[in-house]
Amino acid sequence: MWKLLKNDFLIERTNKKNMIACLIVAIFVFGFFSYTKIENSQRLIDEKASEYQSVASALTKFQTADAMDYGNGSDLYYNLLQQQRYVVNQSMAMKVDRPQLYLESGIKLAELRANAFDMEGYEKVATNLPSRTENQLDSLFYQFMDRTGMVVTQDALSFFPFLLDLFMVLGSFWFIFMSIFSCGILIEEFHHTSLIKGYPVSFDKYVLAKCASSMFWVGILIAEIFICSLPFIYFYGLGDANYPVAIFDGNFKVIPTIEYIGIALVYIILISIFTVLLSVILNVLLKNMYLTLFVQLLLFIAPSLFPSLVSLVPFNPFNYMNFTNLLNGHSLELAEPVELEMLHGLIYIGISTVLMLIGVKLFFTTGKLKKV
Amino acid sequence: MRAYFKFEFIQFLFNKKNIAIYVILLFLACFYALKIAPSYDPIEKVDRDEIEARFLTREDFLNNVVIDENSYPLTRFAAAIYPEWNEYDKQRLDALDSNRLREYAGSTYKWYEYSDYMIFRNGNGLLYYNPRYYTAGNLYATEDGHYAYMYSASRYKGYAQGDSELSMDVFEERTALQTLQRLLHGYLPIILLVCCILFTADIVLKDKRNLTVIKGFPISVWRRLVVKGGVALIGSSLTIIPLSIGFIIVAIQHGMGDLNLPVPIFSYEARAFTTITMGEYLFQNVLLMLFWFLLLISLLLLLSIQIRHEFANLVLGCVVVFAEFYYYVRGLGFVKEIQWYPSSYVQVGQIVAGYREYLNNSASLTFENGIAVMSVCTAIILLVTLIISKTKRFKYL
Known part of the structure; x- marks a missing residue:
């Protein structure tokens, strides 16, 4: 297993896709900075x-x-x-x-x-x-x-307030980014089936290793967000990590900025794992990168197109993919209000991830790989 | 070359991804026509009750007020501006009651012009536009109202002077052509551009799979790219077919509209509206869209032979389309030369209508500049592609 992982890392290291993703994340962070700078001075x-x-x-x-x-x-x-x-x-x-x-x-x-x-x-x-x-x-x-007795501030450019705004924006489309990033995860393998069949490991292990190396890159991307924001400490200071943010997580409550960022990170990581696994399954079923992407995006926007779905199926993990709206209490303002709780979201996404893992383990064998 | 075109085109049409895009567009068009379009609730609608309530209150005030040297200044102000205002409201009510639509359009035009003049020039803090512009969190409600009132005035003037057939659906912009106009003003251009990116992302890179076969074709790389670009352009234009289904559904519900209907165009230099016909408006939109398709396709072709990764095509294409969200702040055009960035022209309908000029406080975000900027960019990209593909060391994929 370890050798397999090492092999995957070596392949991924030279993958242009990862480099481009890094570039895009950097562009996003700096672009968002210039946006915040012009928009929010007062x-x-x-x-x-x-x-x-x-x-x-x-x-x-x-x-x-x-x-x-x-x-x-x-x-x-x-x-x-x-x-x-x-x-x-x-x-x-x-x-x-x-x-x-x-x-x-x-x-x-x-x-x-x-x-x-x-x-x-x-x-x-x-x-x-x-x-x-x-x-x-x-x-x-x-x-x-x-x-x-804290003091209200309009400061949006120092490190922590900036990260807070950044993660609030990321929350809305991290799923979309991840689906574009991961939609072709197994497609290459379909073009070299004989090579994959030659590996001395079972297919589910192979898939797991592949997911692990993808997640490693996701980790790098997340780290990159923090690294790109570091220069703001030099220019605008650290800001207040305990500045409060009001959220809805089942109850209305106030949490410090740093906790919000923590929740966002947990969600981002879980959503990433979820999306990667979903991509694997859809790849094997549909055998096409773009169809995978379209199905993922349709599932993502379904709750917005048909809001009554949310109250009908509250355990649908896609209700929770936009965690910024979730923490804003967006679901309380639908025509049929539902209390979507932050913790439940984590549980539902977690459960569906485990179910998908079981599915991969039970049903997917190299026999599924046919040349497209 | 023709045989190669046919070969590429058939591959394009039977590509699973492309079929899926057309199907999704069809679904979205039907969803829009059946679910979203009927619930459209314009702010500037024809509402007899609203006119009457305003008319009666003011009439009552004018009948009872006594103006002498002791009157409060605001009372004098009201007594001075309401008579003319009420006259227009009265004309509107009478025209509505006797169903004389052209007359209604005429007096509504005067009403909007007078209202805008009063509210924007004289009504600071006293008079307001329709309250629905002042939604919670809208920082620019007054500007929005100002634009909408000027727009409506110009529109109704066009109705009154034109000879198109009028109806309530026309007044509330519900007919199929006007719905299309509203969509072009909204997010339709972005959806179409994203579709174009998706169509083009793999058109070169799919050759990777059967490189030996493809390389055997007796056609140069440059010509091959041109053919592929042409196919992508035709494919992107074919998105009209699924969208027209939605168009037909709206047309059945609310009528087709008329190609001679007036569309107000804002000019920043004159700070005023003129009208062009719907046909002209749509033609300019289509032209600008085609230039956008050309720009994106040539960009993606260049990326395809240089970076050679579909993910790069997808993401960098999207960056070009969505770049405006980064630097866009209302009124930015006044301080920055944003008319040189092609991404400032993404909202095709708003560019043609001059709304972008209004938002950006810039006289340069015009249709002509858009065409010029985009053709220059396209030409540069194509030239680079040509040079790269002709160099000796270049290897196709």
């Missing part, structure tokens, strides 16, 4: 400015303009008026650098919004305001910051 202030406009235009949907306590406005109308005030407070607090005021107004704003959801006529302003989940996440974030 992101909190910009966000608040747009929020103000949204609330103001929600207010125009009310015919009444009597804002007094004894006026004829509805509860929701007053609620929105107060929201507007706190949004302005937050924006000013950011501009004159008073983080504590920002947090206090934020907490009150989130409370007001939480009350507004159950008020009469909320549907007509719903698109102008954050959803229930987003509000919940915001609220938790503000409360946590307030409790621990």
Whole structure:
């Protein structure tokens, strides 16, 4: 087995595909850096400015303009008026650098919004305001910051905040990247079947060795992400590894940046193993690299095309492939809300990986390899 | 050469991957036509209730307000701007009630023009565009509303002055041709370009498998590449066939539309819209798409004979198509010369409509520049390929 692995590593070392993948990852990291640099210098202030406009235009949907306590406005109308005030407070607090005021107004704003959801006529302003989940996440974030006395920052370029943003983006399309990377994993073997049949190991062992060497390269790619981000420490500092991020993992809660990155890494590695094994199976079944890729991508987008599938089959591992959406509580906002939990995702992906492994071990023999 | 073309083309058509792409496109087209298109909910729709509610409230205000030297300035402001505004709303209501669509188009054009003038120039913080532009998280809601109102004004002006047959479906841009226009404005070009990459990725490298046979053909490498490029181009153009199925479904549901329908085109220099006909719009789109296909195909041919790996073809092709997402920030064209990058022209429909000029604050992202930049790039790549393939040391695959 060890010799086989060594053999695979030697072959993979000169594989152009791996070099190109490394190049692409590097381009991605540096490109993302330049994107972050132009986009987000004042992101909190910009966000608040747009929020103000949204609330103001929600207010125009009310015919009444009597804002007094004894006026004829509805509860929701007053609620929105107060929201507007706190949004302005937050924006000013950011501009004159008073983080504590920002947090206090934020907490009150989130409370007001939480009350507004159950008020009469909320549907007509719903698109102008954050959803229930987003509000919940915001609220938790503000409360946590307030409790621990941490300082709000707009910094997005130092090491940890940058990595956080990077992994949030990666979460959405790591599966796609991996399927392109691994879709041809066994295709070469189909062209040299006699060679493979000559190896003195069983086919499942051979496949395992192949997967292991692929995963080794995935490891290198992940390491590369960190290495490419290292220069930011020199230019912009380390940033705060404990800066909180609000997530939904079954419950709403706040975790430090470093933990988020950890979860992302676990997901990325599991998704990679899953995709590689799926590629192996589809390769043997379909005997075509592109068909493998298409089937994988279709499976990936199926939950978005048919959202009712998610509540129907919550244990479908493809519901969990986009872990950024998963941790944002995206599934709570579907037409039929489902609570997709972070841990369950790991379990379902893990179980399907084991099932695929068993499938490979039981059913795949070199007899399946026929020249295409 | 003709025999070789036939040989390549038949291989192309019976390639499992290519069949799969056509099938997937067919599925997506049907999915769009049956599921997404019917639920299209435009912001600028024909909504009698909305017009009436606004009209009655303002009418009520105008009838009861008394303007004298003690009036609050905002009250004066409202009393000054509402009469004309209401006049247009009244005309719209009357035209709708008596089903005189061309008249409705005429007064709606004036309504949009007046509204935009009031909101954008005079209404800062007081007047707003349709609230649906101000969705949570949209940083550029006012700009979006401004563009949409100018666009609608120009569109309705075209309806009022043109002689196309009008209907509610035309007003809400639901007819098949207008749906196509909206799609070209959206993600359809990117889908087609990705299909083109997938078609071309293996067209040279598949020869690796039977190299000895292929090498026996009495045809030079350069000619071989040209034929392969031609086949890929025809194959990419054939994506029209599965898409037209979806087109026909939409046409049955909402009518076909008319090639003479006006399509508003924004010009950054004039800061105003003009209209061209739908036929012209589609023709320009098709032309730009063809140039894109040529660019991608020549790029992938070059990569195929240099790097010789399908993964490289796929990924680097996608990098070219998606590069804009990296550097795109609203208003960037004002400070950076992005009109020299071919990737700035990916959103073909938006380039033709001038929307990219609006987004980028740049007068240079025009259709003509796009054609020029892309033909120069294609020519350079083809020249490099030609030189490489003619050198003595070059070995085909």
